[in-house]
Amino acid sequence: MFRKIGGQLTSSFLLVILFSMGVLGFFILKSWENYAMKDLDHQLHLQAQTVASMWGRLEREEKDRARQERLTAEFVRRFSEHYGSRIQILDRSRNILLDTGSTEVVLWSLKEIDQALDGREASKVIDAPPSGSTQIYFLAYPIKVNTLYEGKTFRAIPGVVCIARSLTYIRTIKGELQRLMLMGILLSLIISGVLSLVLSHYLSSPIQVLSKAAEQIASGDLSMKVPVLARNEIGELASRFNYMASHLRSKNEELMEEKNKLSAIMTNMADGVLLLDEEGKVLIRNDAAMELLGLGQSGELERIPCLDAIVHEALKSSDEGRAELDGVPGGKVLNVAFTPLRTERGELVGIVLILHDITQCKRLDQMKTEFITNLSHELKTPLASIKGLAELLKDGAMHEAEGMRILDSIEREVERLTRLVKDLLDLSKIEVGLVKMEYVSFNPADLIEEVLIKLKGKLQSGRVAIARELSSSSLVYGDPDRIEQVLMNLLDNATRYAPDGSVITVGLYEKGDSMAVFVADQGPGLLEEDLPRVFDRFFRGAKPRTRDNTETGLGLSIARQIVENQGGRIWVENTSPGSRFTFTIPITERMAERTA
DSSP states (O other): OTTSHHHHHHHHHHHHHHHHHHHHHHHHHHHHHHHHHHHHHHHHHHHHHHHHHHHHHHHHOOSSHHHHHHHHHHHHHHHHHHHTOEEEEEETTOOEEEESSOSSOOOOOHHHHHHHHTTOOEEEEEEOTTTOOSEEEEEEEEEEEEEEETTEEEEEEEEEEEEEEESHHHHHHHHHHHHHHHHHHHHHHHHHHHHHHHHHHHHHHHHHHHHHHHHHHHTTOOOOOOOOOOSSHHHHHHHHHHHHHHHHHHHHHHHHHHHHHHHHHHHHOSSEEEEEETTSOEEEEOHHHHHHTTOOSOOOOSOOGGGHHHHHHHHHOSSOEEEEEEEETTTEEEEEEEEEEEOTTOOEEEEEEEEEEOHHHHHHHHHHHHHHHHHHHHHHHHHHHHHHHHHHHHTTGGGSTHHHHHHHHHHHHHHHHHHHHHHHHHHHHHHHTOSOOOOEEEOHHHHHHHHHHHTHHHHTTSSOEEEEEEOOOOOEEEOHHHHHHHHHHHHHHHHHHSOTTOEEEEEEEEETTEEEEEEEOOSOOOOGGGGGGTTSTTOOOSSOOOSOOOOOSOHHHHHHHHHHHTTOOEEEEEOSSSEEEEEEEEBHHHHHHHHO
16 A cells, blocks of 8 residues: 555655644643642742741730740641642741641642742642652742841741642542543544545545556557546646656557568668677568578578678677678678777677678679680680691792682681671670560471471581480460571581480470470480589580580570570489480460469
8 A cells, every 4th residue: 555656645644644633742741740840839839838928927916925936826727728838837947837638748849848938939840759659749838027126127037837738639630641642643644534535535536547547658558548536736837747648649659650660671771781789699581691602591590500600790890891702601701891880989789780682693793704714725726727727838838739728718717717706796685675576376396397397418428327305396476587596596406416326306395384495315414513504604524525626615504594585494414324415495375374
């Protein structure tokens, strides 16, 4: 209860009331006690003055003194009984002349009696003998008598009037007052407690509403609106709370929009993004980063071991930087750009890593280097031959019988260079899209027959034989002229590598939504490690397949570009014996169904 503000308010009110009433009761009791003591002192003074006056007149009486003493004593006893006081009269020798109490000698304080004999009244609160459990208010009052001596008047003090009254009745009244005040305080506390509960509930209800609203806001519900029930500080607090909730809702919507934008950007980025803390632990990442690092969806990761060296360098660096990361699963090469994150005071709080896949760029650079090397080699060989043959002619071989043979060799080398340049131009045009494809429907079986007719002279030399496996008559969709160029390249390639007396098989068959066309020879085949690179520029396998050295090494590259540009693919596989080149062309009917 007391942990809540209502209980705290109630307890505070009760404590304040209890303290206030306690202090007030203490002062009331103290004031009444002081008043009662002053009133008692006043009464005792009046009584003492009366007795002293009567006893003083008795001192001046000379006639019938015994009778006067008896009458005075009787009056003093009745006076003592009426007021409940004990009166004792002492002479200057402290002999008791009259005592309305017991005959026991009262142990009055000699100090107060001495003061009274000197003419000064004295009072004191003393403990009553013999037990001392009761207190008595004691007053010593001097008896003053005017005497005439030698014509002069003197004030004589023949004795002292001692008056004592018990303080029991004052203590009794004080105790009763205390009991009544305690009962009043208890009753007041009960009434005040009820009123305090009502008041604290009234005061704490808006605060409890604010507390519940704060809990809802903390849980993410920013739609809470607190009612403004009063025009005081609590009402102003409620208004400010509603403004804060509205402002937070607006800011939260803005943050969510920015978060969604950032999430969409990071999700759709091809580059990987990693946010690490100052210890190198992963805080934020996107899917692209995990894919580039070959980790896939690896769940929660604290560290990425392959990045430790780069992260260590980035944490030591004060500027942006770049590094290359190789040895990534899949043979990838990544360019890693890192940027340290620092506070306004320059404290390092983390780093941002941007991962970019440069595997293709590296591969292209390598291919470019290999292309230039191969092209230089391909150009250098015929040029060197032409130069050597020209020098022979220059040295006089022109007029010899060998001159015509040298000229034929020069012509062959020139033709080789011409084919090389032509193939390079064709390949470049196809790659950059300068060669326009004319897409029509045609029968690939008829196209194969036309190609075989054009190569009839070369194929019917008797060195190799041609076999056909045309198992489909479906139409295909593509550029027949370019498909013819592919077939010519594959057949030319097969005749180069086929041994004498072997068979070259040309055929086609349906493969899903495409028509597969193949050319198979019975040559020496290819090494397994060379199969993925057969269609690269200027590639020649380590295993020699032909004795013909006039090939440019670009025919298969051109064939691949043509097939891929028409939506197909081309591949090679070893057979026993020889090798088999296959490419696909989309079937017209299936293409129509798919686009309908």
